[in-house]
Amino acid sequence: MTLGRIIKIAMFLLAAAVAFVAVRSGYNTGQQTTYPVAYSELIYKYAGENELDPYLVMAVIKVESNFVPEAHSGYAGGLMQLTEETAQWNADELGITYYDYMDPETNIMLGCHYLRHLLDVYEVTDTALAAYNGGMGNVSSWLSDPRYSDDGITLKDIPFPETKNYVVRVNEAWTHYRETFEN
Numbered sequence: 303m304t305l306g307r308i309i310k311i312a313m314f315l316l317a318a319a320v321a322f323v324a325v326r327s328g329y330n331t332g333q334q335t336t337y338p339v340a341y342s343e344l345i346y347k348y349a350g351e352n353e354l355d356p357y358l359v360m361a362v363i364k365v366e367s368n369f370v371p372e373a374h375s376g377y378a379g380g381l382m383q384l385t386e387e388t389a390q391w392n393a394d395e396l397g398i399t400y401y402d403y404m405d406p407e408t409n410i411m412l413g414c415h416y417l418r419h420l421l422d423v424y425e426v427t428d429t430a431l432a433a434y435n436g437g438m439g440n441v442s443s444w445l446s447d448p449r450y451s452d453d454g455i456t457l458k459d460i461p462f463p464e465t466k467n468y469v470v471r472v473n474e475a476w477t478h479y480r481e482t483f484e485n
Contacts, residue, residue, distance in 0.1 A: 337479065338364070341406055359417070361476035364472075367380065367382070380406070382412070382413025382416075392413075392416050428457065429457055435468040
């Protein structure tokens with residue numbers, strides 16, 4: 303046997319051993335890829351401080367950035383995809399004068415504070431999630447339009463496809479995280 307063939311066999315055996323250990327230890331790599339979790343200590347801390355379900359926060363982060371702290375989408379950035387304006391408003395509310403909203407801890411802290419604010423304003427989780435993605439002005443407009451809301455509190459339809467899909471995706475991820483971590 304050639305040295306190259308021996309190295310290939312050794313690498314294959316090593317990979318098989320790692321896969322065996324991963325399966326035996328209960329680590330599901332497919333699940334970790336689809337529903338990653340990082341920064342759980344920070345999520346639990348700031349979810350608790352804001353009386354939020356930590357699994358909801360995980361779901362928002364999953365959909366917003368897939369747990370990539372340097373993620374950017376348009377004008378928003380970080381784990382919870384905050385705009386500079388939203389980060390500034392939340393920092394002012396919290397009395398923070400210096401911050402880096404792209405820092406994972408700061409982003410989670412400000413994002414949880416903002417999510418709590420939206421839940422306090424709208425009272426219905428799906429409505430708050432629609433505001434997180436589509437903006438408070440849009441959601442307030444939809445709530446006052448009988449095409450989108452019958453009661454001014456819940457949305458029966460969301461006219462922005464991206465926001466409608468966002469709410470569905472966050473709810474799916476929220477269900478997954480709850481079922482995974484509560485069992």
